[in-house]
Amino acid sequence: MAGIYGADVAQLRALGKELNDASTAMAFAKRVLSAHVQASAAWKGADADNFRRDWNTQHRALLEKVIQDLASAGKVAKANADEQEKTSAVSGSGRAIGGAGQGNSNPDTPAGRADHSIPRHPDQGQADLSHEQLEKLKGLVRDAGVNNDLFEGNDNDVNELRDALADLKPAQLDQFLKTLSDDELTKLAEGSVSDGKGLFNWEGTTPFEKHQLLDQLLSKASPEQVDRLSSLIPWAQPDGQANGDAAAPGGAQGDASNSWLTPDSAVLGERQGKNDIDQGNYGTCVVMSAAGAIINNDPSWAKEHVTDNGNGTVSVKLYDKNGDGQWITVTKDLPAKEDGTLKGAQPTPGGNWPAYVEKALAQVYTDDDANDPEDGQGNPDIARPPGSYRAIEGNYGPDVSAYLTGTQGEQTEDADKLWTAAANGQPIIVTTQSEYPADPPVGYVAGHAFFVVGSKDGYIELQNPWRPTADHIFMSKDDFKSKFSDATIMAK
Incomplete structure (x- = not known):
């Protein structure tokens, strides 16, 4: 007699909805409480100030964690219900369950979503480099790995190798990399990071230039060669230590692990x-x-x-x-x-x-x-x-804007300029004061950056980068002038 294996899908899906509804209700309650705590004029004095500070830095964060955990649990329950339903359907049809590459295919989980990247190197090409071509490339590797030019360093050698690699198809690059010894790649890594400075080349090999070379190697290499290159080139991996976010509840939580x-x-x-x-x-x-x-x-x-x-x-x-x-x-x-x-x-x-x-x-x-x-x-x-x-x-908004958009953003304290830019739909970062001002708006975090997501009825809406469900700030012009530090307006 056929039985039911796994969870009851209907009950599991109902549980997921209940958890999500509870998360939504608690989020609403948190917003209402925040508004009352911040706006109450009846309770004054040191106790009131202490409670408001504790609310902003501790209590709301604990509530937010419960809200997040409820929402996450609801998503997991729904995902499990979907997966159970899919498994039951497949097993009931007599088809094989799973299969190569299936993995976690539930579209409601980040891990299960298919990747939608636009390939940079769709044409793999053929491993058809001649002996002469391979030897010429090996010569460029040797030159780039030695910084012995008194006048120009090896900066030109690094860039010449980069340009040569840019002409290779992935299959050709893999063919070439197989001819290089670990020692040759190690010397290349050391030489291309030596700044390439000579008497007439004060700038040397810039970080962008050395990573352009690394890009030509890593982006087209086979997975096996990627592992090899990353193990032989120390600077292929940045230092992952963290000082942490000083604006977070409890202050910066540093993490020295790497x-x-x-x-x-x-x-x-x-x-x-x-x-x-x-x-x-x-x-x-x-x-x-x-x-x-x-x-x-x-x-x-x-x-x-x-x-x-x-x-x-x-x-x-x-x-x-x-x-x-x-x-x-x-x-x-x-x-x-x-x-x-x-x-x-x-x-x-x-x-x-x-x-x-x-x-x-x-x-x-x-x-x-x-x-x-x-x-x-x-x-x-x-x-x-x-x-x-x-x-x-x-760091500073204009600097980051330059790396992400190609132009430095305009840093301003002019509210009229900010409101005009928001109405025009320009990307904008808004930073808060280093200390909490009197009567901060709901969602305010001192010493922090937010981003503009809309403007309406004289208010600008700000989103906290901490998480999508964090309280949004609805900022008036007076708020900006008295409670915020500045804004960085980026080019569209």
């Missing part, structure tokens, strides 16, 4: 939008706010600037100091916290593309200063060079 994991999630889901921004534990509110403002203005930006190469690497188009777009290719693994979970931007149904924007930016960002808060051990901040996530924590 371990990595490859998430089971699509780089690009079917659609991208403002709710793909989920900051994680790095102090990258400006970076994530810039990405959120841009994707809210132009949903096609992610597909045009981020792509999964299908070989264990992801390419991100950033902009150099000349405003020229350059592909930065990184391996697909991402920094992990000490507890083994993802440290940076979190995956969403729209994909995990913001995490790769962070990783690529960390590789080439040269505008870090020494103005971040002290780390967990009380050490003052230092300006970090490219190749460090710490370099992209706590």
Whole structure:
């Protein structure tokens, strides 16, 4: 007699709805409570001030966690119901369950969404390089790996090799890489990171130039050669340590681990939008706010600037100091916290593309200063060079705008200019004051960056990059003038 295996789908789906409804109800209650706590004029004095501070920094965060956990549990219950229904249907039809490449195909989970990247190298070509062509390429590798030119360094050699590799199809590159020894690749890695400076070449090999070379290697290599290259080129991976977000409840939560994991999630889901921004534990509110403002203005930006190469690497188009777009290719693994979970931007149904924007930016960002808060051990901040996530924590809107759009944004304290830009639909970052002002609007976080998602009836709506469900701020002109620091208006 046939029986029922697994969960009762109807009950499981009903449970998922109940959990989601509870999350929605609690979120509404939190907003109402926040409004009453902030707006109440009847309760004054030190106790009132202390409670409001505790509410803003602790109690609301705990409620938010419960709201998030309920919503997540609801999604999991629904996903399990869908999966059970699918499994029952397949097994009942007599077809095989599972199969190669099926994996988690439930479209309601980030991990189950198919990737929608636009391939950079659709034509694999043929491994048809001649012996002479291979030898010429090997000579370029040797030259780029030795910085012994007194006048020009090896900068020209690095760029010449890069241009030669750009002409190769993936199959040809794989053919060539197989002819190189580990020692030759190690010397190339050392030479191309030596800055290439000579008497007449003060700038040397810039971070963008060396990563253009790495891009030509990683983006087209086979998965086996990607593993080999990333193991032999130390600077292919940035330093993943974090100082953390000083604006977060409880202050910055530093994480000195430098371990990595490859998430089971699509780089690009079917659609991208403002709710793909989920900051994680790095102090990258400006970076994530810039990405959120841009994707809210132009949903096609992610597909045009981020792509999964299908070989264990992801390419991100950033902009150099000349405003020229350059592909930065990184391996697909991402920094992990000490507890083994993802440290940076979190995956969403729209994909995990913001995490790769962070990783690529960390590789080439040269505008870090020494103005971040002290780390967990009380050490003052230092300006970090490219190749460090710490370099992209706590920075300025115009600098980040230049890397993501090719032009520096305009930083302004002019409310009229800000409202005009919002009405025109321009991407905008808005930063708060370093200390909490009197009577902050609901959703306010001191020392933090938000991004504009709309304007109506004289108010501008701001989204917090911490997570899509965090309270939005509805900011008046008076609020901006008295409770916010400035705004960065980016080009459309």
